[in-house]
Amino acid sequence: MVVPDMDEQTIRPGRRAPLDRERVLRAAMAVADGGGLADLTIRSLAASLGVKPMSVYHHVAGKDEILDGIVDLVFAEIDLPEPGREWRGEMVRRARSARAVLVRHPWAVALLESRTSPGPATLRHHDATIGTLRAGGFPVPLTAHAFALLDSFIYGFVIQEAAQPLRAPEETTAATEAIMAGFAAGEYPHLVEMATEHILRPGYAFGDEFEYGLTAVLDALAAALAGSR
C-alpha cells in the first residue's frame, strides 16, 4: 500500500472522449499515413491519442489486430461496384478507386500480403465485385478468372508504383544517377535505351501505364465473356 502521492494531472485533463476500437484504428491509420509503417508503434500510436501505451491494449488485442484493422479500413475507402450496373464501367471505377486509395496509403500494399483474415469491409468489397460480374453475365468460373486477374493487376501495379526506382524528373536523381553510373559500363543496354528514350523523357509517368493495362485486361475479359455465350 504505497502512499498514493496523487500528483498532477490525475484528474486535471478536461475529460477527453474515451477511446474505442474505432478511434484507435483511425489514429493508427493516420500515423502510418504520416510516417510509414515503421513509424506505427504502440507507443507512437498511444502518444498520438494522448494516452499511455498500455491503454491501447484495452481496445485491441495486439499489434496484429491493429494491422488487420487498418487494412480493412483501407478496403472500406475503395468505391464499391454496384451489381446490376454495366460491369465494365463498374470495374474501371473500382480499379481506379483502388489504385488511388492504395497510393494514398502506400503501407497498405505491404500488409496485403501478410494478412490472411479479411475484415468486413474487405469481404463486402469482394462480394460486390463478384456480384457485379455475375450480374453482368459472367459464369461462375469466368468470374473467378476475372476477379483474380483484375486484382492481380491492381495490386501488382501499385507495388511497382511504390517501388519505382526510376520515377519522374526530380526526385529520381539520387537513386537513378547511381544506377545510371553502373550503366555506363555497357551492361543493361536495353534498360538504358528504355530509360533514356522513354522513361526519363518529359511527359512520361509510370502511373499512365495503369490505364493501358486496365484496358488490356478488360478487353481480354470482354472477349472471354462474349465467347462464353
Added chain:
Amino acid sequence: MVVPDMDEQTIRPGRRAPLDRERVLRAAMAVADGGGLADLTIRSLAASLGVKPMSVYHHVAGKDEILDGIVDLVFAEIDLPEPGREWRGEMVRRARSARAVLVRHPWAVALLESRTSPGPATLRHHDATIGTLRAGGFPVPLTAHAFALLDSFIYGFVIQEAAQPLRAPEETTAATEAIMAGFAAGEYPHLVEMATEHILRPGYAFGDEFEYGLTAVLDALAAALAGSR
C-alpha cells in the same frame, strides 16, 4: 585491463571458413525461407552462421542492406528470358519461373514493395526482359506497357496467392470456417456462391488462375503488337 579469463573455444573451433557478404546473404535467405521474415534477425542470422551478432556487421552495413541483398538473390533465381528467341514463349517461361521462385520465397513479395534500390541481378533480369520484347518487335512504348502489365500481373498474383484466406481443402478450415460463420447471416451472398459452387469444390486451385491470366495478358499484348505494325 580486465583479466583475460580466456575461456573455452577462443581458439578451439577448427578454422571455420571466414564469412563474406555472399555467405551472409545466403544464410539470411535460408533463415527467411525457414521461418519467414520475422525470424530473420541479426541474432538468428549470426547463430545460423555459427558466429556472434556483431560479426555480421563486418560484411554488411546493416539489416537494410541484407534485405536489399536477398531480394536481389531472389531475382537471380528467376530464369532469364533470352533476347532473340520467340518473345511469347520467353515471357511464359519467365513468368512461370518468377511465380515459382516467389512462392518458394514468400517473404520476397513483401520486400519488393519496400526496396527501391535494385541490385545487379534485378537489373540484369529487367534488361533481358526488355531486350526480349524489343527483339520480338515491340516498339519502345509498347515494351514499357508490356513490361508494366506483365510484372503487375505476376507480382499481384503472387500476393494474392500468399494471402489467400480461402485455400484448397485442408488447411483452409480454420480461417474459412470462421468466415463462413459470418456468411450464414446472409451477407456476402455472392461470395458464398463463389465459395461453395466453385472455390471449395475439389479440383479447384487458385494457382490455376495463373495460366488463365497469363494467357489473357499475353493475348492482349500479341494483339497490340500486331496492331502496331
Added chain:
DNA sequence: CAGGGCAACCGTACTTAGTACGGCCGGAGC
C-alpha cells in the same frame, strides 16, 4: 448520499531487436 462495481487507463518491468563502440587475436610481412 455512502458504498460497491466496473470500465478505462496507467506504472513498471521483462524480453527481443538493431547496432555503436572499443577491444582481442591470430596470421602476414619486416
Added chain:
DNA sequence: GCTCCGGCCGTACTAAGTACGGTTGCCCTG
C-alpha cells in the same frame, strides 16, 4: 620476434511489444 591488420566479439544502449497488477473516476444501488 614485432608490428600491423582484418576478422571477430563483449558490452551496452535504445526502441519496441506486451504481461501483470494496480488505481481511479463514474454510475448505480440502496
